[in-house]
Amino acid sequence: MKTGFHKYFIYFSLIFLIVVLYKADYLEIPHIYSPVSLFLAFVCLLGGFMANTLAQQHLLHKFKFHISIRQALATEGLNIFGKYVPGKVWMIMGKAMYLADKKKYPAGELSLLFLHVHVVALWCGLLLGICGLWMNDA
Secondary structure (H helix, E strand, C coil): CCCCCCHHHHHHHHHHHHHHHCCCCCCCCCCCCCCHHHHHHHHHHHHHHHHHHHHHHHHHHCCCCCCCHHHHHHHHHHHHHHHHCCCCCHHHHHHHHHHHHHHHCCCHHHHHHHHHHHHHHHHHHHHHHHHHHHHHCC
């Protein structure tokens, strides 16, 4: 049975996540002042996660890379874990390697496509952030 690259990536990412959380002193449970606000924050977090997942699946489909919603969720989850790995390269490569392993798509082409998706997401976040600052100032 073939063990995919993505499984090692997840284990590697979890180790770095724990290290980053420990160094930032985030391993203690904070006092929750408003459970309703916490719940709404999680709803927004998961909503953004799902929106990004669906956008990624749609974009890949448009470029003839057909993946299931489960695979799109897995690649997005790898991206989240990869944020804690030094070098940030894993944010792009983790997704591409997962799909290359699962679907036998070309890893290089997927990596380039995910790089473009990441740049577009950064620009969208920047623009939304600027709009939020502008609305806060008004």
